[in-house]
Amino acid sequence: MKSSAIIITLICLFVFGPVSALCAGELDNHYLERFGELSRSYPVAGLSQAGRELPLDRCYTPVYHSLRHDWSKLAAGTQQVLAKYLAKPALVNEAVVRSAEGHFLIHYATDGSDAPPLSDANNNGIPDWVETVAAVFEAVYASEVQEMGYNPAPAARGEYDVYLQNLGGASVKYLGFTNAATPLSRTSYSSYIVIENDFAEFSSYSHNQLLQITAAHEYHHAIQYGYNYYFDIWYAEATSTWMEDEVFNSVNQLYDYLPGYLQNPGLPLDTPVSVTTGGGYGRWIFNRYLAEIKGRDSIKSIWELLATVPAPANGSDIRMVPIIDQSLAGELDQYVLGVGKRLVLRNWMSHQNEVSLIHPLLLETNINTISYPAADYSFAFYAANPQIDLSMKPAGVAAIALADALLLCNNLTGATVVPADPLQPIPSLQDAPLSGKAPTLVTGPAVSSPAQSGGGGGGCFIATAAYGSYLHPKVMVLRKFRDRWLMTNPVGRMLVRCYYRVSPAMAEVVARHKWLARGCRALLAPILVTVEHPETVAALLMGCLGWCLLRKRITE
Numbered sequence: 001m002k003s004s005a006i007i008i009t010l011i012c013l014f015v016f017g018p019v020s021a022l023c024a025g026e027l028d029n030h031y032l033e034r035f036g037e038l039s040r041s042y043p044v045a046g047l048s049q050a051g052r053e054l055p056l057d058r059c060y061t062p063v064y065h066s067l068r069h070d071w072s073k074l075a076a077g078t079q080q081v082l083a084k085y086l087a088k089p090a091l092v093n094e095a096v097v098r099s100a101e102g103h104f105l106i107h108y109a110t111d112g113s114d115a116p117p118l119s120d121a122n123n124n125g126i127p128d129w130v131e132t133v134a135a136v137f138e139a140v141y142a143s144e145v146q147e148m149g150y151n152p153a154p155a156a157r158g159e160y161d162v163y164l165q166n167l168g169g170a171s172v173k174y175l176g177f178t179n180a181a182t183p184l185s186r187t188s189y190s191s192y193i194v195i196e197n198d199f200a201e202f203s204s205y206s207h208n209q210l211l212q213i214t215a216a217h218e219y220h221h222a223i224q225y226g227y228n229y230y231f232d233i234w235y236a237e238a239t240s241t242w243m244e245d246e247v248f249n250s251v252n253q254l255y256d257y258l259p260g261y262l263q264n265p266g267l268p269l270d271t272p273v274s275v276t277t278g279g280g281y282g283r284w285i286f287n288r289y290l291a292e293i294k295g296r297d298s299i300k301s302i303w304e305l306l307a308t309v310p311a312p313a314n315g316s317d318i319r320m321v322p323i324i325d326q327s328l329a330g331e332l333d334q335y336v337l338g339v340g341k342r343l344v345l346r347n348w349m350s351h352q353n354e355v356s357l358i359h360p361l362l363l364e365t366n367i368n369t370i371s372y373p374a375a376d377y378s379f380a381f382y383a384a385n386p387q388i389d390l391s392m393k394p395a396g397v398a399a400i401a402l403a404d405a406l407l408l409c410n411n412l413t414g415a416t417v418v419p420a421d422p423l424q425p426i427p428s429l430q431d432a433p434l435s436g437k438a439p440t441l442v443t444g445p446a447v448s449s450p451a452q453s454g455g456g457g458g459g460c461f462i463a464t465a466a467y468g469s470y471l472h473p474k475v476m477v478l479r480k481f482r483d484r485w486l487m488t489n490p491v492g493r494m495l496v497r498c499y500y501r502v503s504p505a506m507a508e509v510v511a512r513h514k515w516l517a518r519g520c521r522a523l524l525a526p527i528l529v530t531v532e533h534p535e536t537v538a539a540l541l542m543g544c545l546g547w548c549l550l551r552k553r554i555t556e
Helices: 004-033 062-071 074-087 128-147 207-227 233-247 253-262 281-294 298-306 318-329 330-346 352-357 461-467 471-485 490-512 514-532 533-554
Strands: 045-047 053-055 094-098 104-109 160-165 178-184 189-196 380-384 397-400 407-408
Touching: 004 062, 004 074, 062 104, 062 178, 062 397, 074 514, 104 128, 104 407, 104 514, 128 160, 128 207, 178 207, 178 461, 189 207, 207 233, 207 253, 207 298, 207 471, 233 281, 233 298, 233 318, 253 281, 253 514, 281 298, 298 407, 318 330, 330 380, 330 397, 330 407, 461 471, 461 490, 471 490, 471 514, 490 514
Parallel strands: 104 160, 160 189
Antiparallel strands: 045 053, 094 104, 178 189, 380 407, 397 407
16 A cells, blocks of 8 residues: 555656646746747737727737736746847837927837838928827827826826837737836836837728727826826726727727627626736726716726825735725725616717617526626626526625616625716616516625735636736636636535635735745646646546555455
């Protein structure tokens, strides 16, 4: 029996031992792949709601933002390869043009692949496209700063730097990014913007339209860096995406991000940025609802509140969910519920000529097993049916019976007092017409709010602390396992809720001690191997079991 134990131990060490060593390189490979420095390029295109081709990573600000945070965790060789991406672009025979109002310096190449179209119809010595870029950024400044009242994006020299570079001509394609530059205080940073030089590789929208929404989107990222460098990236993307339609209302590209969100309503509000799930980008619809109920200044107030928050001691991003809740006087639960209600009723107050562009909800018709939303600030939508039984509804889930649908929202409190709708003066649920077939309205008592992970990490607290980043590939593996296998059944959701109650405090301790982080990685290694290679692990375990049974029979 002693020899059996030794052999089993050796097999386990052979299978699981290399995992911890490999994990250190996973983060390096993640960034090398994202920047096209590995032979296998990152996916670059998907389909929009209308079937048009859409870049998966239209904005690369999240990647640059996380790269700076994770820089110290990368190997020296990886840092050497990626260092050029943290420096301002080196343009061939660079020329610089100041915009008409003097707020921007447009940098462009006059030769090489980065050069924009150089035609100059008015013979003033400045390429016409460069003049267009300068004019569009001035229009963005007038709207976001002068009209809406946001602070101007801090600039190192007065004018803000915008670079034109061929971002669509490489294996990894994107339209633009905003990169932090110089710290002006402990939390406020200057930055610079890099955008595609001509948008020739992108055909979904016209070149001018892509320029407009990219400028509006990226300049607000620059504004965000001025408020607080440690912003939570999911809300940064939600705000910049929302801003596109506030500045250039006729483009409407942001509606392409809604299917990912509305087809995955059970994911939390702070789901990591992803076109596939609607994380970040698709959450712009939350800001539109806030603007309709409280005015556009309510979004600015959230960023102004974030500006007062000091830099975290560990350098991590500041969670935006508590900031938003504080800015909304502790009523985030009601505003999230209000978004769900408006998605069902489609009674939007603004941009009414665009309501048809909002992807329709997919109402669940299987009522045999009601799947209650387990993630914080998430939804489930069911077609109205008098047979729906809500007797097992969790306390933190609010339910609203509408004419054709049942809205379930995990707003943590179970309360259903929706903010007053200016179009419907009765600030109660009675403004949603009920039918005889609608189920009974059920509410529950308040429950405590489980903490969220920083950076929109979506709840993998201990794994995030162990691997040092919520973007680490191993954390993503665990998150996908949770969403696919645990969040889709009652037992799994119960386990997730129990985990959320105890893991945040444990994760804080793990994050402060490297030896604990290493220990957690070792403990997680068997789980990761099992999740990533279930067939192999099952075969090994069955082989070990069979060998033990055979050995036992021989010895007997």
